[in-house]
Amino acid sequence: MNISTNHDQRIQVPDLHKLTISEAERKLKELDLDFKVLDSASYNPDYPKRSVIEQTPDGGDFVKEKRKIYLTLNPSKYADKTIPNLNGRTKRQAISELKAIGFIVGTNYTYVKDIGKDVVRGLRHKGKILNENDKLPKNSIIELVLGDGNE
Structure with a gap:
């Protein structure tokens, strides 16, 4: 049986805070990681509009290839x-x-x-x-x- 689990493979998740979605996508694709945008942030004026405000797992954590990184984007204005x-x-x-x-x-x-x-x-x-x-x-x-x- 040839089964591969990539048991020892670890990819360090980059810190994506304050990046645009296209910049974050490019970084994640380079590392063979997937992403999904979540929809539930309050506007934060310290972050650029429509930039990554939260991510899970956090930057610096280690994951396997193809792992999905969940991103929350900063809205363009206050509600x-x-x-x-x-x-x-x-x-x-x-x-x-x-x-x-x-x-x-x-x-x-x-x-x-x-x-x-x-x-x-x-x-x-x-x-x-x-x-x-x-x-x-x-x-x-x-x-x-x-x-x-x-x-």
């Missing part, structure tokens, strides 16, 4: 988040909710004539008025429009 209806909420409530969703709350508040002091009367992003259910990428800066307490 979009939905703007909630914050009209009538206090400034503190609005800031907490927006931060919990993943937005950054700016500190340049706009005040409008309203009986309620620091009550949310609108939201803006880059000067544009936001409406409930609009979508913005996570980490977008949202400015609050607040009542001045003087009617």
Whole structure:
């Protein structure tokens, strides 16, 4: 019986972090390794868009030829988040909710004539008025429009 298990053959997996998918594919093919792209990463601004953000097995591990390396790619941007209806909420409530969703709350508040002091009367992003259910990428800066307490 001639059975081959490649028992002693070991290939060191290269570190593929921050490589594009085509660069990673070229490196793996040179080593006779296969790959599969997994689909479940959160955007990481420290990595180039659509580059390898995670791999299994890790770079430096040893595997047999034809072993499949699982790659997770960095999305091209943060996931979009939905703007909630914050009209009538206090400034503190609005800031907490927006931060919990993943937005950054700016500190340049706009005040409008309203009986309620620091009550949310609108939201803006880059000067544009936001409406409930609009979508913005996570980490977008949202400015609050607040009542001045003087009617």
